[in-house]
Amino acid sequence: MTQVKICGINDPAGFDAAVEAGADWLGFVFFPPSPRYVTPETAAALSARTAGGPPRVGLFVEPTVEAIGNVLTHVRLDALQIYGAIDALAAIRAAFGLPVWRAIGISAPSDLPSTVQPANRLVLEAKAPAGASRPGGNATTFDWSVLSGWTAPGPWMLAGGLTPETVATAIRQTGAPAVDVSSGVERSKGVKDPALIRAFIAAARSAGG
Numbered sequence: 011m012t013q014v015k016i017c018g019i020n021d022p023a024g025f026d027a028a029v030e031a032g033a034d035w036l037g038f039v040f041f042p043p044s045p046r047y048v049t050p051e052t053a054a055a056l057s058a059r060t061a062g063g064p065p066r067v068g069l070f071v072e073p074t075v076e077a078i079g080n081v082l083t084h085v086r087l088d089a090l091q092i093y094g095a096i097d098a099l100a101a102i103r104a105a106f107g108l109p110v111w112r113a114i115g116i117s118a119p120s121d122l123p124s125t126v127q128p129a130n131r132l133v134l135e136a137k138a139p140a141g142a143s144r145p146g147g148n149a150t151t152f153d154w155s156v157l158s159g160w161t162a163p164g165p166w167m168l169a170g171g172l173t174p175e176t177v178a179t180a181i182r183q184t185g186a187p188a189v190d191v192s193s194g195v196e197r198s199k200g201v202k203d204p205a206l207i208r209a210f211i212a213a214a215r216s217a218g219g
């Protein structure tokens with residue numbers, strides 16, 4: 011069954027909807043320029059809404075070990091999704107003993123990685139549009155056909171511009187074992203929509219083997 015990450019969780023309604031709809035991961039964005047940014051304290055308060063529920067993923071852009079450590083003093087995270095900082099990933103893994111997900115912008119077959127290392131999982135999404143204020147969460151797809159000749163070197167996830175209307179096609183076309191969404195489940199930028207969250211997860215489940 012295709013796994014689903016709902017990213018950019020920033021309010022109780024979105025949190026509760028993602029948990030109740032069976033999301034496999036919840037993403038908290040710790041990147042202040044993002045419209046989904048949450049402070050570590052807010053993430054902790056949201057996460058405490060259920061003792062169990064899906065693993066929590068922290069999103070970081072070019073982070074230092076110290077910056078991640080500061081967030082972890084406030085909120086438990088089960089995985090770290092990181093943009094940039096490729097040279098620091100091994101140190102980050104060693105420092106916290108948490109799975110590290112490496113986010114990579116894709117526009118051509120030459121962008122596709124041949125190894126998961128030094129991370130544990132790959133998140134493949136479109137490169138940020140010119141002038142974007144953030145490397146992810148841009149509601150931008152890439153040409154999924156670039157994946158046709160690629161053999162995944164390890165666990166990976168498809169992201170970028172997915173919606174409840176397109177996610178099933180994306181899964182069938184790419185064979186993605188997991189998908190990730192932020193914009194496509196929002197009624198306006200940064201505002202999660204519970205009905206869209208439910209629809210996205212249902213559509214992903216309907217497509218996955």
Ligand SMILES: O=C(O)c1ccccc1NCC(=O)[C@H](O)[C@H](O)COP(=O)(O)O
Pocket residue numbers: 017018037039041044045046069070071091093135144145146147148149150169170171172190191192193194
């Ligand atoms: O969501 C953000 O605002 C964001 C900001 C900075 C770095 C990463 C960000 N999101 C990371 C994600 O995992 C998103 O779900 C992924 O980029 C897909 O976003 P979208 O195209 O909006 O579905």
